[in-house]
Amino acid sequence: DSGVTQTPKHLITATGQRVTLRCSPRSGDLSVYWYQQSLDQGLQFLIQYYNGEERAKGNILERFSAQQFPDLHSELNLSSLELGDSALYFCASSGQGHYGYTFGSGTRLTVV
Amino acid sequence: AQTVTQSQPEMSVQEAETVTLSCTYDTSESNYYLFWYKQPPSRQMILVIRQEAYKQQNATENRFSVNFQKAAKSFSLKISDSQLGDTAMYFCAFTQGAQKLVFGQGTRLTINP
Numbered sequence: 584d585s586g587v588t589q590t591p592k593h594l595i596t597a598t599g600q601r602v603t604l605r606c607s608p609r610s611g612d613l614s615v616y617w618y619q620q621s622l623d624q625g626l627q628f629l630i631q632y633y634n635g636e637e638r639a640k641g642n643i644l645e646r647f648s649a650q651q652f653p654d655l656h657s658e659l660n661l662s663s664l665e666l667g668d669s670a671l672y673f674c675a676s677s678g679q680g681h682y683g684y685t686f687g688s689g690t691r692l693t694v695v
Numbered sequence: 696a697q698t699v700t701q702s703q704p705e706m707s708v709q710e711a712e713t714v715t716l717s718c719t720y721d722t723s724e725s726n727y728y729l730f731w732y733k734q735p736p737s738r739q740m741i742l743v744i745r746q747e748a749y750k751q752q753n754a755t756e757n758r759f760s761v762n763f764q765k766a767a768k769s770f771s772l773k774i775s776d777s778q779l780g781d782t783a784m785y786f787c788a789f790t791q792g793a794q795k796l797v798f799g800q801g802t803r804l805t806i807n808p
Contacts, residue, residue, distance in 0.1 A: 616796070625798045626798045641795065673740060675796070684730075686739070688739055691738075
């Protein structure tokens, strides 16, 4: 257990639908990062939150949005889903210092 | 722009051999952090080793060590006495400060019995 909790682990949904992925960071970590990993690809940065505020944005589609709540958990909302959105979505958290980013086990999203 | 390049898409070695994975990066900053992550078939991202750019000494974690060449912007990972459990995708990653990790495209390493 890395300390970063992602739910659900697997999600199968139809095109056009909307889903919400949830992430609870490691205790004490204020930063949350979302990454997308398509099949056999590297990890693409989507968005970062720090203590409730958006800190940085990557190649995140307009159909995707995220937020970080006062208890520091974060949600990634994906809407109007397309087949190409099928991927593994990772959440990572980090604290003070740079001892590495701790990743959750990911949510595997399959759009059919 | 910050970029990380892993020039070896796939590598394969025999168990107990030593293998080196290559990574180069591009940045104009002087202080930054470099990481190697391992992604086994379970798809979990596991931190293998980290290096702070201002430290000249190469990081070592048991069988894993790095060769950090700051001037050349090179950060290779050496795995000694490779084991079957080392079979995984290996990602080199880079960050400056409390910012996002930028990943390379990965090297698929297979350890053969």
